[in-house]
Amino acid sequence: MAGMQNLEQTQVFNLARKPYNRDTLVNYIFTGTLFGVAVIGAIPLFSVLYMLITRGSSRLNWDLFTQLPPAGFMSGGGIGNAIVGTLVMIAIACLFSVPLGVMGGVLTGSLAPKSRTARTVRFIAKVMSGFPSILAGVFVYALLVVGLGTYSALAGGIALAILMLPIILLTSEQAVSMVPQRMKDAAFGMGCTHGQVVTKVVLPTAMPAILTGIMLSIARAAGESAPLLFTALFSNFWIRGLIEPTASLSILIYNFSGMPFPNQIELAWAGSLVLVLIVFAFNVLSRIIGRPRY
Structure with missing residues (x-):
């Protein structure tokens, strides 16, 4: 009995991490290296944020959000029209990209994931995800700006929708494909049709991840400037219609x-x-x- 206790104590002692063990030292070295790389990578980010806060916070007042941009040699003014124009074009982009992206994600992730159509849609979405943003602006310029004869918020929103669409589609596909098969089988067993399974089981379960993809795509579109140069251009006035040049923050x-x-x-x-x-x-x-909900 005493021998068994000594053996257990010896095993516990051997499992304890030694501070100068080779594996422990390697772990410390790699952990420290990764931490150092993370700190170095964060330095430019925090330096830019510090510069923006120190130089831009002094103008954060009500006039900044409610007044129009001033002309040269004038003081004061604001960026209200640019904020409104950015939000309007993001709304237009969501109107086009969110339904198409979610439906494409349901097609490639649930309805027919192995079909030729799904493979084609998936391939095009992956190619578009690496699409240079300026090409989206050139495409919409040739399609809408030349056709309508004017720069417009509609053209800018469609250009942003082209950039948002692949992110939403691929995120929706991943979210839909992660819905447990047993949940869908249970719905089929209760007599649900394929459409009912998608609308009542698949989409509600995958909705948090789909909304995450939508928010990330909006965050990307909000900071784009190259496609808006070719489509919305700029305006020093408040937006009055969708078929006219529109201001944006970028x-x-x-x-x-x-x-x-x-x-x-x-x-x-x-x-x-x-x-x-x-x-x-x-x-x-x-x-x-x-975030997960438990």
Whole structure:
């Protein structure tokens, strides 16, 4: 009996981690290296955030959100029309991309995941996910801007929808395919049709992950500027219709940052801070929506 206790104590002692063991040292080295790389990678991010806060926060007031951009040599003003224009074009983009992306995800992830159509849609979505954003702007420029004869918020929203669509589709496909098969089999066993299984079981179960993909795609579209240069252009006035040039935060920052006027440069810094806060809000919202619920 005493021998068994000594053997157990010896085994426990042997399982304890020695501080100078070779495997322990290797683990410490790799952990420290990864931590150092993470810190180095975070330095540019936090430096940019610090610069935006120090230079842009001084203009955060009610006038910034309610007034129009000033002309040269003028003081004051705001970026209200750019904020509204950005939100309007994101709404247009969601109107086109969210239904198509979710339906495409259901097709490739649940209805016919191994069909030729699903493979084709999946391949096109993966190619579009690496699509240069400026090409989306050129495509919509040739399709809508030339056809309508004017830059417009509608063209800008469709260009952003092209960039959002593959993210939503691939995220929806992954979310739908992760729904447990036993849940679908149980619904079929109760007499549900395929459409009822999709609408009553698959989509409600996968909705948090789908909403996460939608929020992330909105965060990406909010910061795009290249496609809007070819489609929405810019305007110094409030938006009055969808078929007219429309201001956006990214283009306002691009225009004002190159001006020789201190007031416009300050507004560019403030607009950059507002844009970062909008993107940050959508990212946080995606984390909240997509977190596991137990």
